[in-house]
Amino acid sequence: MFQVFYKLPICSLLLKSDGEFLTEVDFCFGEYFEENSCELLEFATWELKNYFSKKLKIFKTPLKIQGSSFEVKVYKALMQIPYGQTITYKDLAQNINHPKAFRAVGNANSKNNIPIFIPCHRVVAKNSIGGYNGGVSIKKFLLQNEGIKI
Missing domain, CATH: 3.30.160 (Double Stranded RNA Binding Domain)
Known part of the structure; x- marks a missing residue:
């Protein structure tokens, strides 16, 4: 290791x-x-x-993506969210063809063991920034680094 x-x-x-x-x-x-x-x-x-330093928008580091088949589906969808943009948990659930699974999407995000590289910080709640495994202050920091106004 x-x-x-x-x-x-x-x-x-x-x-x-x-x-x-x-x-x-x-x-x-x-x-x-x-x-x-x-x-x-x-x-x-x-x-x-x-x-x-805002010079890289897409990571190329090889990742070992682990979890249930649903979680892996969520993580792969997270990696499709463009730099500097956010979507809601509900939108992400719809993107993976599980439109009612927005709570499960949030749960999968909380289990993401490769944050930033798998950008779960780009997923927000409908009316708020939502939670973050590293803490909301880190989520705000990451979003602001990408130019997203909070």
């Missing part, structure tokens, strides 16, 4: 890889572990640097 930290103004990201795929991204607040990098994580951190 390989892991590195990427520091943001609001928190740090702990990126984990099996050497072939990015397997996990965790939001960290002061928890630091020994780093053990690999070529894939170097590429992923390079992409993050470019994403946060």
